[in-house]
Amino acid sequence: MFDRKIIVVTGAAGGLGNALAEHLSKYECDLILVDLHPIQNEHIYKSNAKIHSYEVNLQHENQIVSFTNDIKNKFQHVDILINNAAYLYYDPVHELSSEEWDKVMNVNLRGTFLVTKYISRLMIPHSKGKIVNVSSVAAISGVVGGAAYSASKAGxxxxxxxxxxxLAEYNIN
Structure with missing residues (x-):
């Protein structure tokens, strides 16, 4: 299923992203792990997958362009993109700073948009690809103190x- 695939996972150093990376590392794939922090799960590196790790701040488009250009040069395409990166910050609306609101939106929503924008450009010429965007139940039910996070996940x-x-016309789903 995932053998011989080129798979990108953002937010790969934490929680769900790390669990996804560990699971996918069992396959003979090229696993491209992206996070603000180094990936420190030794099980991932002792696996069947070829691991390619990138430290990228998803708030900065130039860093996203740089890592996606590197992927283009090495692989020419991507089979699967899993947008999992997230920044969680909780404060009631009346105490939430606009800087924290912007950071949550920039990482969670804008980061997902930008990574998708550049990776989909590697999928379109091959007329295939899978994109998985990780949201949260907070998008539907909301979380007290989590207005920015809930709004970003609803986005x-x-x-x-x-x-x-x-992207349907390009067989990307």
Missing amino acids: IIGFTRILAKE
Whole structure:
């Protein structure tokens, strides 16, 4: 299923992303792990997969362009993109700074958009690809103190819906 695939996972150093990376590392694939922090799970590196690790701040488009250009030069395409990176910050709305709001939106929503924008350009010429955008139950039910996080994850749901329509003609789903 994942053998001989080129798979990108953002947010690969923490929680869910690390678990995804560990699971996918069991396959004979090229596993491209992206996070702000180094990936420190030894099980991932002692696996069947070829691991390629990138430290990228998803708030900075130039860093996203740089790592996606590197992927293009090494692999020419990507089979699967898993947008999992997230920044969690909790404060009630009346105490939430605009700087923290912006950081949550920049990492969670804008980062997902930018990584998808550049990686989908590697999928389109091959007329195939899979994109998985990780959201949260907070997008639907909300979390007290998590207005920015909940809003960013709701944005990902809307983004994913339109993305499916826009990329369907290229067999990317």
